[in-house]
Amino acid sequence: MTGDPVPHQTADTRPVPDDDIDDDQPKEGTMLLARMAESVYWAGRYLERAESTARIVQVHTDTHVDLPVGEDVGWEPLLTIVGVHTEFDARYPGTAGAPDGVRLATEADVIEFVLHHEDNPTSILASLAKARANLRTARPVVPSEAWEVCNNLWLTSVDHLAEASTRLGRVQWLRRVVAGCQRITGIMLGAMSRDEAMSFLWIGHNLERADLTTRVLDVRSDNLHMQRGDDPYDVVHWMAVLRSLAAYQPFRRAMPARPQGGSTLRFLLQDDRFPRAVSACLSEVRSHLKELPRAEEAIEACSEASLLVASAPVAKLAVGGLEEFLDDVQVALGQLHLRIDHTYFHPSLARWQPESAAS
Amino acid sequence: MARDPYGAGRRPDRQGICYRKKPFTERKHCGNPRDASPAYTGEVTNPVPRTVADERRAGHPSWPSYDTGEYYDELLGKDGLPRPSAEPLWRHFEGLGAEGLVERQEAADREIRAVGVTFTVYDGTTGVDRPWPFDIIPRVISSQEWHHVETGLVQRLNALNLFIDDVYHDQRSVTAGVVPADLVTGSPNFRPECVGVDPPGGIWAHICGSDLVRDADGTIYVLEDNLRVPSGMSYLLENRMVTKHVFPEMFRHYSIEPVDPYIGRLANLLASVSPAPGDPTIVVMTPGIHNSAYFEHAFLAQQLGVELVEGNDMVVADDDCVYVQTIDGLQRVDVIYRRIDDLFLDPDEFRPDSALGVAGLMRSWRAGRVGLVNAPGAGVADDKGVYAYVPDIIRFFLGEDPILDNVPTLRCIDPESRRHVLDNLERLVVKPANESGGYGITVGSQASPEELAAAADAINDHPRGWVAQPILKLSTAPTLCDGDIAPRHVDLRPFTLIGPEGAYVTRGGLTRVARREGSLIVNSSQGGGSKDTWVVDASLASPGSFDPTRAPGDPGDEGAP
Numbered sequence: 001m002t003g004d005p006v007p008h009q010t011a012d013t014r015p016v017p018d019d020d021i022d023d024d025q026p027k028e029g030t031m032l033l034a035r036m037a038e039s040v041y042w043a044g045r046y047l048e049r050a051e052s053t054a055r056i057v058q059v060h061t062d063t064h065v066d067l068p069v070g071e072d073v074g075w076e077p078l079l080t081i082v083g084v085h086t087e088f089d090a091r092y093p094g095t096a097g098a099p100d101g102v103r104l105a106t107e108a109d110v111i112e113f114v115l116h117h118e119d120n121p122t123s124i125l126a127s128l129a130k131a132r133a134n135l136r137t138a139r140p141v142v143p144s145e146a147w148e149v150c151n152n153l154w155l156t157s158v159d160h161l162a163e164a165s166t167r168l169g170r171v172q173w174l175r176r177v178v179a180g181c182q183r184i185t186g187i188m189l190g191a192m193s194r195d196e197a198m199s200f201l202w203i204g205h206n207l208e209r210a211d212l213t214t215r216v217l218d219v220r221s222d223n224l225h226m227q228r229g230d231d232p233y234d235v236v237h238w239m240a241v242l243r244s245l246a247a248y249q250p251f252r253r254a255m256p257a258r259p260q261g262g263s264t265l266r267f268l269l270q271d272d273r274f275p276r277a278v279s280a281c282l283s284e285v286r287s288h289l290k291e292l293p294r295a296e297e298a299i300e301a302c303s304e305a306s307l308l309v310a311s312a313p314v315a316k317l318a319v320g321g322l323e324e325f326l327d328d329v330q331v332a333l334g335q336l337h338l339r340i341d342h343t344y345f346h347p348s349l350a351r352w353q354p355e356s357a358a359s
Numbered sequence: 360m361a362r363d364p365y366g367a368g369r370r371p372d373r374q375g376i377c378y379r380k381k382p383f384t385e386r387k388h389c390g391n392p393r394d395a396s397p398a399y400t401g402e403v404t405n406p407v408p409r410t411v412a413d414e415r416r417a418g419h420p421s422w423p424s425y426d427t428g429e430y431y432d433e434l435l436g437k438d439g440l441p442r443p444s445a446e447p448l449w450r451h452f453e454g455l456g457a458e459g460l461v462e463r464q465e466a467a468d469r470e471i472r473a474v475g476v477t478f479t480v481y482d483g484t485t486g487v488d489r490p491w492p493f494d495i496i497p498r499v500i501s502s503q504e505w506h507h508v509e510t511g512l513v514q515r516l517n518a519l520n521l522f523i524d525d526v527y528h529d530q531r532s533v534t535a536g537v538v539p540a541d542l543v544t545g546s547p548n549f550r551p552e553c554v555g556v557d558p559p560g561g562i563w564a565h566i567c568g569s570d571l572v573r574d575a576d577g578t579i580y581v582l583e584d585n586l587r588v589p590s591g592m593s594y595l596l597e598n599r600m601v602t603k604h605v606f607p608e609m610f611r612h613y614s615i616e617p618v619d620p621y622i623g624r625l626a627n628l629l630a631s632v633s634p635a636p637g638d639p640t641i642v643v644m645t646p647g648i649h650n651s652a653y654f655e656h657a658f659l660a661q662q663l664g665v666e667l668v669e670g671n672d673m674v675v676a677d678d679d680c681v682y683v684q685t686i687d688g689l690q691r692v693d694v695i696y697r698r699i700d701d702l703f704l705d706p707d708e709f710r711p712d713s714a715l716g717v718a719g720l721m722r723s724w725r726a727g728r729v730g731l732v733n734a735p736g737a738g739v740a741d742d743k744g745v746y747a748y749v750p751d752i753i754r755f756f757l758g759e760d761p762i763l764d765n766v767p768t769l770r771c772i773d774p775e776s777r778r779h780v781l782d783n784l785e786r787l788v789v790k791p792a793n794e795s796g797g798y799g800i801t802v803g804s805q806a807s808p809e810e811l812a813a814a815a816d817a818i819n820d821h822p823r824g825w826v827a828q829p830i831l832k833l834s835t836a837p838t839l840c841d842g843d844i845a846p847r848h849v850d851l852r853p854f855t856l857i858g859p860e861g862a863y864v865t866r867g868g869l870t871r872v873a874r875r876e877g878s879l880i881v882n883s884s885q886g887g888g889s890k891d892t893w894v895v896d897a898s899l900a901s902p903g904s905f906d907p908t909r910a911p912g913d914p915g916d917e918g919a920p
Contacts, residue, residue: 031640031665031666031683031685031688031690032666032685032687033666033668033672033683033684033685033686034672034684034685034686035669035672035684036666036667037686066762082637137648138646139657139658139660139661139667140657140660140661140665140666140667144661145731146475148473148475151473151474151475152472152473155472155473196686200686265632292686293686293687293688294687294688334435344686347684
C-alpha cells in the first residue's frame with residue numbers, strides 16, 4: 001500500500017571468515033525434569049486461579065450494587081465458584097446455605113474468606129502463595145523477572161491485606177492481583193522460549209481457565225430465577241457472567257444478540273477464538289500437548305473433553321440441564337489432568353529403567 | 360516543510376508498525392536536566408569540598424564521628440582521608456550525605472526483598488527465610504593488591520589439590536613427615552571410599568571459597584579454605600547487581616572490575632570434567648528447598664542454564680551411569696555440581712538414612728561415568744587441623760614460599776600447644792576443627808568465664824577437634840548503622856576455580872560484615888551482613904574524571920572514558 005523504499009533485507013551478507021563462525025548447535029533432546037514440569041504446570045494453574053478469582057470477586061461486587069435490595073443473590077455464589085462452602089460453613093456455622101431470605105453470610109465474611117482467610121486453601125492469597133512457591137522451585141526454567149514480579153505481588157498483597165476490607169480498598173487490592181498476574185503471564189510470553197516448560201505452563205493456565213469458566217457458568221445455573229425462566233434481571237446476570245470472565249467486550253464484538261442464555265453459553269463454551277472459552281482453552285492444551293513426548297493418551301483425553309463441549313446443545317442448556325452438563329465437562333477436565341499427571345509428573349516406577357540398561 | 364520520515368498521511372499512533380529508516384526522533388531539550396529528572400540517582404546538588412586539601416581543612420563534616428581506632432580501615436587511612444583507590448567513592452558519599460545514603464540503602468533493601476534474595480536461618484528445627492542483609496557502602500581494594508592475592512590463592516589451591524591427590528594415593532606428604540598420619544586418616548573428612556580414585560586432571564577441589572581477613576598492620580591472612588560446598592557466590596553476584604542499581608553513576612567513570620565472568624568460567628570448568636565426549640549434560644544438585652543455601656543453588660542453576668536436581672530426580676542404573684528423570688523418561692547426566700555434603704551423597708556408601716542422595720553415585724563416579732564437583736573426599740584438606748600445615752604443604756608440593764600468610768594456629772592435638780591454649784584462653788579464638796558457618800567458635804576476649812570453662816572442657820575432652828588462633832584485629836569498613844556511618848569488622852570470601860583448563864579467581868569477593876559494634880562474627884547465619892567488593896584500578900580513577908556535582912547530560916559527559 002505504501003511502497004516502502006527501504007528493502008526489508010538489510011542483513012550483512014558478506015562472507016564471514018571461518019574462524020569467526022560460532023557453530024554451536026542447540027542442545028539436543030529434552031532435559032526438563034519431571035519435578036520442574038510439575039512445578040511450572042501448577043504455577044500456571046495457580047496464577048490463573050488467582051487472577052480469575054480476583055476478577056470474579058470484583059465483578060460480583062459491581063453486580064451486587066446494580067441489583068435492587070431483595071433481588072440480589074447475596075455473597076454465597078462466590079463461595080460456590082471457588083468451591084469452599086464446606087470450609088466456610090466450618091468457620092461460620094449456620095450461615096452459608098441458610099434458607100432463602102435468611103442470608104447470614106455477610107459481605108465482610110465472604111470477602112475475607114475468598115480473599116485471604118487462612119481456613120480457605122484456595123483463597124486468592126493462598127493461590128498467589130502457591131504460585132510463588134511453584135515458581136520458586138521452577139526458577140531455573142522460568143524468566144527470573146517472572147519470579148520477581150510474582151514474589152513482589154505476593155509480598156505486596158500480604159502487606160495491603162488490611163485495606164482490602166473496605167470496598168474501595170478491595171478494588172485496588174483486586175486490581176493489583178489481576179494486573180500482577182497479567183504481568184507475569186506477559187513476561188513469560190515475551191521472554192520464555194517456546195520449549196516444553198512453556199508448554200506445561202500454558203497447559204496449566206488453560207486447564208484452569210476452562211475449569212473456572214465452567215465454575216462461573218455453574219453458579220448461574222444454580223440461580224432459581226433462571227430455572228423458573230422469569231428473571232427480570234436476566235440480562236444483568238448474564239452480563240455479570242461475561243464480565244467475570246473478561247468476556248463482555250469480545251462477546252459484544254463477536255455475537256449479534258444481546259447477552260442472554262443461549263448466545264452467552266455458546267460463546268463461553270464453544271467459541272474457538274475467545275481465550276477463556278472452554279473449547280479454545282482445550283485447543284490450546286491440545287496444541288501444547290502435541291509439542292510434548294509421549295502425549296498420545298493425554299491428547300486423547302483432551303479430544304474427549306473437546307468433543308463433549310463441541311456437542312453441547314447450548315440453546316437447550318440455557319433453560320435446563322446446564323448443571324449436569326457442566327459436571328460432565330468438569331469430570332472430563334479432571335480426567336485430562338490425571339492423564340497429564342500420570343504421564344509426566346508421577347510415572348510408575350517401571351519407567352525408572354533406562355532403555356540401555358533394560359535390554 | 361521538513362519531510363516526514365514515516366510518510367505523509369500515516370497516523371501518528373501507528374508509527375511503530377512502519378519500517379523505520381532511522382531511530383525515532385527524541386525530544387532533546389527539556390530545560391535543566393536536573394529539573395527534568397529529580398529522581399535521577401546520580402544527582403548531588405549540595406556544594407562539596409573539591410580537593411583533598413579542602414577536605415582536610417573541612418574535616419569531612421559528614422563523618423565527624425568515624426573513628427577507625429586501632430584497626431586497619433578498608434576505606435580510610437590513619438589520617439582519616441580515603442585511600443587512593445577509594446577516593447572517588449568517598450568524595451561521592453560526601454556529596455550524598457548520610458540522608459542520601461539512607462535513601463539508597465532503602466532502595467537496595469526494597470530491591471533485595473522484591474528480587475527474593477534470601478537465606479535461611481535455623482531457629483531450632485524450622486528454617487525461616489530472611490532477606491539477604493546487604494550494606495550499600497562498598498569495600499574497595501586496589502587491583503594491584505588484588506593481583507597479589509589472586510596469585511596467592513591459585514598457588515594455595517594448586518598445592519591443596521596436590522595434597523588431596525597425595526592423601527588418596529601414595530601419601531608422600533605423610534611419609535616425608537610434612538603432615539602427621541593421624542591428622543589425615545583421623546580426619547572426619549577423610550573418605551576411605553576415595554582411595555585410589557583418579558578424577559580428571561588429578562583435581563579434587565575445583566571450587567574453593569577462601570576466607571581472608573586483614574590484621575591491624577594491613578597484612579591479609581587466609582583464615583579458612585572451604586573446599587566442600589562453599590557458598591556465597593550468588594550473593595556476591597546479587598550484591599553487585601543491586602549496587603549497580605543504587606549507584607549507577609559510580610560505574611560510569613570508575614574502573615571497577617566485573618564479577619560476572621565467574622559464571623562462564625564455572626560452566627567451562629564443569630564441562631571440562633565430563634567423562635563423555637561432546638556437549639555434556641550438567642546439573643546442579645541441591646538437598647532441596649529447605650536447605651539454607653537453596654537460593655544459591657537455584658540461582659546458579661538458572662545462571663548456568665542447567666537443571667536443578669534433587670537426589671530423588673536421579674538414579675544410577677546397572678550400566679553405572681547416572682540418569683535424571685525428565686518428562687521424556689531417563690536422560691544421562693555427565694557432570695553433577697553437587698551442593699550437598701559427602702556424607703549425604705550416596706546412601707549405599709555413606710549415611711544409609713539419607714534420602715537426599717542417589718544410591719550408587721559413588722560407584723558411578725569411581726567408574727568414571729560421572730564428574731562430581733567438588734570431588735568427594737576433597738574436604739580432607741578443608742579442616743582447621745590441616746589448615747595449620749598448609750604453608751608446609753605449599754613448600755613441599757610446589758617448592759615455593761607461600762604468597763599469602765596463614766594465621767598462626769595452635770593445634771590442641773599437640774600437648775604443648777594445648778597447654779599454651781588452655782593457659783591463654785582469654786587471648787585466643789578457639790574453633791572446632793571441622794565446623795563451618797561460625798558455629799562453635801569462642802572468642803576468648805568476649806567470652807564469659809562460664810563460656811571459657813566450657814571451651815576448656817571441650818578441648819580436654821577431644822583435643823583433635825579444636826584449634827586456637829590469636830585474636831586478630833580484623834579490619835573495618837564504613838557501614839551504615841541506623842543512619843550513621845560507623846566502622847564494622849569485615850572479612851572477605853573470594854572464590855577460586857581450578858580445572859584442567861586453568862584457574863580463575865573472582866575479582867574481589869563476598870565481603871561479610873559483623874553488624875554489631877565490636878563483633879568479629881561475620882557469618883550471615885550469625886547475624887552478619889554483606890557488602891559489594893570493588894577491585895578498582897586506582898590509576899584509571901583520576902580524581903578529576905568522576906565529578907558528582909556535574910549532572911549527567913552536561914556538555915562533555917559523553918566523551919568521558
